Amino acid sequence: MKIRNPPAPEKSELNMTSMIDIVFLLLIFFVMTFKVVELEGDFSIKMPLAGTSNATIDPTDLPLELRLLADDTGNLAGMKLNDIQMGTGPEGFDKLRGTIVGQMASAGPIAEEAGEGPEVEIDTDYNLRYEYVIRAITAVSGYKDGDQVVKLIEKIKFAKPRR
Amino acid sequence: MRVKRKPVDMAEGDMTPMIDMTFQLIAFFMVLINFAQTEANDHVVLPNSQLVKPPEAPLEAPIILHVAADGRVYLGGDDYTAETLRLGLDRELAVIRGEGKTPADANVVIRGHKDCAAGEIQEIVRVCQDSKLVNFALRVKEDKS
Numbered sequence: 001m002k003i004r005n006p007p008a009p010e011k012s013e014l015n016m017t018s019m020i021d022i023v024f025l026l027l028i029f030f031v032m033t034f035k036v037v038e039l040e041g042d043f044s045i046k047m048p049l050a051g052t053s054n055a056t057i058d059p060t061d062l063p064l065e066l067r068l069l070a071d072d073t074g075n076l077a078g079m080k081l082n083d084i085q086m087g088t089g090p091e092g093f094d095k096l097r098g099t100i101v102g103q104m105a106s107a108g109p110i111a112e113e114a115g116e117g118p119e120v121e122i123d124t125d126y127n128l129r130y131e132y133v134i135r136a137i138t139a140v141s142g143y144k145d146g147d148q149v150v151k152l153i154e155k156i157k158f159a160k161p162r163r
Numbered sequence: 164m165r166v167k168r169k170p171v172d173m174a175e176g177d178m179t180p181m182i183d184m185t186f187q188l189i190a191f192f193m194v195l196i197n198f199a200q201t202e203a204n205d206h207v208v209l210p211n212s213q214l215v216k217p218p219e220a221p222l223e224a225p226i227i228l229h230v231a232a233d234g235r236v237y238l239g240g241d242d243y244t245a246e247t248l249r250l251g252l253d254r255e256l257a258v259i260r261g262e263g264k265t266p267a268d269a270n271v272v273i274r275g276h277k278d279c280a281a282g283e284i285q286e287i288v289r290v291c292q293d294s295k296l297v298n299f300a301l302r303v304k305e306d307k308s
Contacts (some may be wrong), residue, residue, distance in 0.1 A: 020182065023185050023189065024185065026189050027189050030192030030205065036197060038209075038305075039217050039304070040215070040304055041217050041302070041303060042218060043300065043303065044214070044299070045300070045301065047288065047297060049297075074280065093238075118209070122287070125282070126281070128282075129277065129281070130210060130230075130276065130278070130281050132281070133281045133284070134210040135212075137301070138213065138214050141214055142214055144213055145221075149214055149216075158285050160289070161289065162197075
């Protein structure tokens with residue numbers, strides 16, 4: 001017997017709903033946890049407790065003293081390098097860097113080994129915002145010449161805290 | 164003439180481009196997600212500096228101190244003040260000594276909030292020095308401007 005109307009083959013379709021649900025959940029998770037990576041770096045400081053060294057102190061090896069003064073709100077009110085006024089603001093930090101560059105140039109070439117070179121002691125008012133200390137450390141540590149970093153002072157220490 | 168009623172097709176949108184895009188978005192976020200940001204702390208906004216570069220090698224025996232704007236110090240999930248920090252440091256140093264290292268081998272990473280008082284950082288450094296720690300790293304954000 002001839003069958004006239006054979007039944008049309010059923011289209012097999014996958015049910016995508018659950019997959020799309022999970023995919024959207026994953027997407028929401030990643031969007032919510034996404035955070036732009038901020039690159040971080042360190043200023044490395046070797047700072048043993050004062051008085052542990054038995055070596056006699058040569059007066060010419062005394063560190064440069066950087067005094068940072070704060071106003072009542074914790075902003076920078078003044079900056080002195082060995083009692084020489086540097087001022088405040090970006091110009092102050094530029095002047096500080098210029099003074100350090102001048103001193104390094106007049107002192108002549110220094111040995112490349114670690115532990116050589118001048119040292120700076122940072123003596124800051126207690127309430128000064130830490131941001132200014134980092135800006136001062138940046139100014140004395142070096143400067144950028146294009147993509148190159150020119151290093152200045154690598155030995156940095158903190159004075160006793162002023163309560 | 165009698166017209167036969169045809170069965171109405173269900174209007175189905177083509178989901179393929181949407182699923183493609185969604186998978187691409189997931190792949191994008193998966194590649195960029197950084198689960199290794201365990202060092203970060205919500206209480207700390209680091210100051211910027213143009214001179215720093217991300218370290219090429221991880222620091223040996225790091226002790227990471229997060230200093231919030233109010234001067235509280237976060238170490239290993241607990242919070243301390245500069246006066247009580249010694250307790251937390253002793254715990255960390257016990258672990259370091261257990262690994263056969265000395266405090267002089269350890270590196271104290273100070274992640275200070277940009278608005279915290281500089282004196283608080285000095286106090287923390289002094290407490291660390293009392294615990295025979297000598298290597299410090301002041302962590303800052305790289306400023307590419």
